[in-house]
Amino acid sequence: MSQLNSAAPNQTTTTLTLAKALNAGMRAALAADPKVLLYGEDIGSLGGVFRVTEHLQKEFGEERVLDSPLAESGLIGTAIGMAQRGYRPVVELQFDGFVFPGFDQITQQLAKLRFRSQGRVELPVVVRFPYGGGIGSIENHSESVEAYFAHTPGLTVVTPSNPNDGYWMIQQAIATPDPVIFLEPKRRYHEKGVVQLDAPAHGLHEAAVVRPGTDLTLICWGPMVRTCLDAAAAAEKEGRDLEVVDVRSLQPLDFATIARSVEHTSRAIVVHEAQRNYGPGAELAARLQEELFYVMESPVLRVSGYDTPYPPSKLESDWLPNLDRVLAAVDQSMAY
Amino acid sequence: MNTAMSIGRPTDRPSAQPGRFQPQQPVETPLVQLLRPDGTLTSDPDFAPTLSAGQVAEMLRDMTLIRRFDTEGTALQRKGQLSLWAPLLGQEAIQVGVHAALGQHDHVFPSHREHGLAMLMGLPVERLLGIFTGQETGDWDADEVRFHHLNMVIGGHTLHGVGYAMAQQRDRQADAAADDGVSLIIHGDGAISEGDVNEAYIFAAAYQAPAVFLCVNNQWAISEPVERQSIVPLYQRAWGFGIPSVRVDGNDVLAVHAAMQWALDRARNGEGPSFIEAFTYRVGAHTTSDDPTKYRSKEETADWQIKDPLSRTETWLRSEGAWDDAQQAHLDQEAEAFGAQVRSAVNNVTTPRFEEIFDRVYAEPTPDLIAQRAQVLREVAAL
Numbered sequence: 001m002s003q004l005n006s007a008a009p010n011q012t013t014t015t016l017t018l019a020k021a022l023n024a025g026m027r028a029a030l031a032a033d034p035k036v037l038l039y040g041e042d043i044g045s046l047g048g049v050f051r052v053t054e055h056l057q058k059e060f061g062e063e064r065v066l067d068s069p070l071a072e073s074g075l076i077g078t079a080i081g082m083a084q085r086g087y088r089p090v091v092e093l094q095f096d097g098f099v100f101p102g103f104d105q106i107t108q109q110l111a112k113l114r115f116r117s118q119g120r121v122e123l124p125v126v127v128r129f130p131y132g133g134g135i136g137s138i139e140n141h142s143e144s145v146e147a148y149f150a151h152t153p154g155l156t157v158v159t160p161s162n163p164n165d166g167y168w169m170i171q172q173a174i175a176t177p178d179p180v181i182f183l184e185p186k187r188r189y190h191e192k193g194v195v196q197l198d199a200p201a202h203g204l205h206e207a208a209v210v211r212p213g214t215d216l217t218l219i220c221w222g223p224m225v226r227t228c229l230d231a232a233a234a235a236e237k238e239g240r241d242l243e244v245v246d247v248r249s250l251q252p253l254d255f256a257t258i259a260r261s262v263e264h265t266s267r268a269i270v271v272h273e274a275q276r277n278y279g280p281g282a283e284l285a286a287r288l289q290e291e292l293f294y295v296m297e298s299p300v301l302r303v304s305g306y307d308t309p310y311p312p313s314k315l316e317s318d319w320l321p322n323l324d325r326v327l328a329a330v331d332q333s334m335a336y
Numbered sequence: 337m338n339t340a341m342s343i344g345r346p347t348d349r350p351s352a353q354p355g356r357f358q359p360q361q362p363v364e365t366p367l368v369q370l371l372r373p374d375g376t377l378t379s380d381p382d383f384a385p386t387l388s389a390g391q392v393a394e395m396l397r398d399m400t401l402i403r404r405f406d407t408e409g410t411a412l413q414r415k416g417q418l419s420l421w422a423p424l425l426g427q428e429a430i431q432v433g434v435h436a437a438l439g440q441h442d443h444v445f446p447s448h449r450e451h452g453l454a455m456l457m458g459l460p461v462e463r464l465l466g467i468f469t470g471q472e473t474g475d476w477d478a479d480e481v482r483f484h485h486l487n488m489v490i491g492g493h494t495l496h497g498v499g500y501a502m503a504q505q506r507d508r509q510a511d512a513a514a515d516d517g518v519s520l521i522i523h524g525d526g527a528i529s530e531g532d533v534n535e536a537y538i539f540a541a542a543y544q545a546p547a548v549f550l551c552v553n554n555q556w557a558i559s560e561p562v563e564r565q566s567i568v569p570l571y572q573r574a575w576g577f578g579i580p581s582v583r584v585d586g587n588d589v590l591a592v593h594a595a596m597q598w599a600l601d602r603a604r605n606g607e608g609p610s611f612i613e614a615f616t617y618r619v620g621a622h623t624t625s626d627d628p629t630k631y632r633s634k635e636e637t638a639d640w641q642i643k644d645p646l647s648r649t650e651t652w653l654r655s656e657g658a659w660d661d662a663q664q665a666h667l668d669q670e671a672e673a674f675g676a677q678v679r680s681a682v683n684n685v686t687t688p689r690f691e692e693i694f695d696r697v698y699a700e701p702t703p704d705l706i707a708q709r710a711q712v713l714r715e716v717a718a719l
Contacts, residue, residue: 041560044559307704
């Protein structure tokens with residue numbers, strides 16, 4: 001076994017990439033509960049196209065780490081059946097753009113069976129997949145699809161932004177009694193970070209203040225947390241003290257943590273890769289104006305992808321929110 | 337052509353007993369082959385070669401140039417000029433055999449590995465390279481080239497091909513002078529598991545659409561062997577949908593051409609869809625991002641290289657006296673020059689101006705898109 005078990009017995013931290021931390025988290029979940037299964041295309045001998053499940057089939061066998069036929073609807077649908085009989089399938093879909101052949105099974109079946117059965121059927125299914133852009137991919141490999149699922153009652157939607165969250169959130173997601181859409185920021189797979197091995201710092205559905213500040217709150221998740229932290233560091237040089245909140249869980253939303261931050265700073269910008277219109281930023285902006293109208297010094301702004309399909313990769317750096325666009329929005333907000 | 341051939345080939349139709357209760361696999365799966373790996377001719381009960389040695393020599397030329405295109409594609413990716421490439425090494429005979437059989441009004445709905453067929457149909461190589469450099473998404477007119485746009489969501493395009501065939505069928509019903517084009521739908525062995533692909537078979541059969549399905553079985557869907565997708569030979573899948581089918585040696589350009597001609601004729605004559613499984617091997621990686629050493633043996637790949645489509649064609653042509661060293665040397669030179677042309681073509685691909693993306697979303701840009709484009713232009717001007 002790799003990293004974690006080769007660590008000294010008393011070791012309480014280690015440094016891993018996000019991909020390796022997710023791998024370690026799934027290994028721990030497989031070891032802890034024989035009902036946990038990993039299920040997906042190319043996850044066995046190849047270890048997934050991003051190697052997130054590397055070595056796990058060898059360690060836990062083909063009965064627990066299953067290479068599936070190339071059919072997303074089939075994957076989700078059969079995972080539902082397995083979950084009805086007490087298994088905890090962790091389904092990997094290969095890319096964000098390949099979720100849609102399984103869309104009915106996710107939004108109309110997985111999301112609704114608890115409600116349909118009047119609360120009797122429990123589906124502890126995790127559907128995990130890499131999302132977002134920034135790695136120079138071809139079409140259908142860079143989509144930010146969180147709004148579809150956060151909009152669907154019955155699903156929970158979470159996304160880690162760093163290796164420690166990756167390690168803990170995947171284990172917490174697998175332990176959740178409801179379906180979890182687990183979004184992995186693929187452009188951050190290879191970024192390293194310290195992983196606490198003794199206990200998680202947060203619950204699965206808690207937001208986290210990842211940088212305290214007083215002037216303005218940047219609200220972000222997944223791939224944009226690093227971008228926002230970089231923007232906050234740059235703004236500091238201009239004498240601005242920005243707070244960064246990592247939302248971590250889009251459904252359910254820990255609005256209390258976000259509200260506490262904005263009550264304190266009075267200004268907020270939501271930053272996401274997804275297209276703007278009807279996107280997740282609209283929900284956050286609406287909630288902030290509904291609940292904190294008298295606190296706000298300026299309108300909630302959104303920095304997002306444009307309202308076009310994801311562009312060819314040579315244009316993606318201009319399409320994705322970057323440090324300059326975040327800082328321009330900060331200027332705009334502070335000018336009120 | 338044997339008109340008795342209906343569902344599958346007569347020799348391996350499932351018998352009523354015990355096939356009534358369980359699928360029965362033939363002891364040996366029949367493979368249409370006209371040219372053996374050693375370059376000698378063989379015969380088939382249903383298919384005969386119809387090409388002259390001169391035509392086959394042209395096909396050897398096409399296969400050689402396609403291989404060069406592919407080799408250059410892989411090399412350009414290694415040099416960082418392409419962000420990705422999906423190699424077709426070893427699958428040249430399918431693309432050339434198909435091209436030689438296509439009628440002048442037939443349309444192709446490709447998967448993501450038919451670069452050679454695209455080139456033969458007249459698509460400039462830079463249009464395909466532009467997709468893999470990350471600058472373009474499909475900058476060509478599919479009505480004109482008849483090679484439709486690449487779809488990366490596996491299998492989704494198969495339904496488009498069936499719908500296009502249904503439209504071709506209706507055009508002919510409305511106007512006897514309409515063109516005689518049919519639709520060729522290409523997908524791989526992995527795609528056969530997708531729901532959309534199975535629905536494509538259903539619609540094609542239900543409407544007897546003038547469509548041909550070409551399933552390129554290269555044995556591997558990234559890391560998954562074809563056995564993960566199907567426990568029966570893929571061409572037998574078509575039977576359950578009521579679609580006549582056959583498995584051909586995909587590395588035998590004569591067999592591919594003959595089977596494709598049969599299927600295209602059926603579609604053109606109003607006899608409905610057919611299914612051809614081209615049995616081949618993905619000698620290269622799935623894409624340049626893939627590492628096949630993780631999941632398959634070198635021996636397996638080496639075994640397939642013996643079945644190379646180019647060398648068997650060359651051997652046969654030489655035995656017929658239709659190919660000699662001088663012709664080979666000339667072709668090698670031509671391939672060199674073509675390689676240089678591909679390398680320079682990649683430099684001719686230009687990155688569109690960013691603001692162009694706002695004009696491609698709808699017939700008329702929405703107010704939001706107009707505003708976002710103006711904002712981008714203001715930001716550019718401010719730099």
